[in-house]
Amino acid sequence: MTNVSKSRPLSPHLQVYKLIPTMLMSIVHRITGGALYVGTVLVAFWLIAAASGPAYYDWAxxxxxxxxxxxxxxxxxxVLVHHMVGGxxxxxxxxxxxxEKNFATMIARLSPVVSAAITVAIWVVALIARI
Structure with a gap:
């Protein structure tokens, strides 16, 4: 009886593949999805503080x-904007x-640029609105 597993080829893994923009954005999309869970705790904290009264809201x-x-x-x-752009x-x-390969690569390269620009725009508008 022969050992069948020794004659099988290795399954591809991350060390075999060259990191390309679409793969990197896929990985970042998954990471940002996980980070949104943590951010939801921040939103819940803020809402609970707002519902708990002025002292807690002022502290938050x-x-x-x-x-x-x-x-x-x-x-x-x-994280929220980048995940939305990836979505x-x-x-x-x-x-x-x-x-199409060229189009998918172009969009993958534009995703962090677009998400950064939208994030900065959101913060600029929010800071101007506070004045």
Missing amino acids: SWLFGTILGRLVLFAYTW IRHMFWDVGRGY
Whole structure:
């Protein structure tokens, strides 16, 4: 009796493949999806603080207004926007559009640029609205 598993080829794994933009954006899309779970805790914390009264809401506002709090909120905004941009890309793929290699690579390269630009625009509008 021979050992059949020794004659089988190795299954491809991440060390075999060259990292390409579409693969990287797929990985980032999954990571941002997971990060949104953590961000949802922040949203729940803010809502609970708002429902608990002015003292708790003021404390939550102070916390989110610190430098670290704003960095976390900025990162959460980018995660949310980047995941949305990736979701739009997947929506086009679901209807059978955008599979051409050059087009898919171009969209993958544009995703972080577009998500960063939208994130900055959201924060600029929010900061101007506060004035």
